[in-house]
Amino acid sequence: MWSVSVPVADQDAALTFPTGVLGCELRTDVEVWPDARLVEVVPRGSNEELVLLPPDSEIPVAIRLGTSDAQHALDKVREAGVTLHNEELVRMEGVPAMLSHTGPDGNGLVYFEETDEPR
Known part of the structure; x- marks a missing residue:
């Protein structure tokens, strides 16, 4: 399995396109530690993930x-x-x-x- 992270300015706003337009499913939305939110979306029927992270996140892009x-x-x-x-x-x-x-x-x-x- 693999995933790619993408820097986004606003994680909530960034969910609209992959979930609303592309039909992806929200797989993970969790605060890993304070101020480090991990948001993952997955195309339906796939295991490959797109990780939406703010550019200043402690979670590496x-x-x-x-x-x-x-x-x-x-x-x-x-x-x-x-x-x-x-x-x-x-x-x-x-x-x-x-x-x-x-x-x-x-x-x-x-x-x-x-x-x-x-x-």
């Missing part, structure tokens, strides 16, 4: 990729010498283990551990 083993992904990224945004896996209740880094061309990338639990 990035491409998100699923992995079966987040620790292995972290080890491989560390070995490659790329810029890690976290030295250890990020683990929060109700959220899959994840890591965040900047790719060689400066793009934000997040790997999250896929689980059997439905999202």
Whole structure:
């Protein structure tokens, strides 16, 4: 599974186009921590997500990729010498283990551990 985040000026206003015009479903709308709201929409019948984030969000604007083993992904990224945004896996209740880094061309990338639990 993968997702792409898009910077938006107003998360509430930004929901109108994908849900009202494109027919996407709102999958997630949660405050991850104070002032960090995660809003995800999904085209009907798909698992690929569009994440709507304010440009100043502490949640990184990035491409998100699923992995079966987040620790292995972290080890491989560390070995490659790329810029890690976290030295250890990020683990929060109700959220899959994840890591965040900047790719060689400066793009934000997040790997999250896929689980059997439905999202």
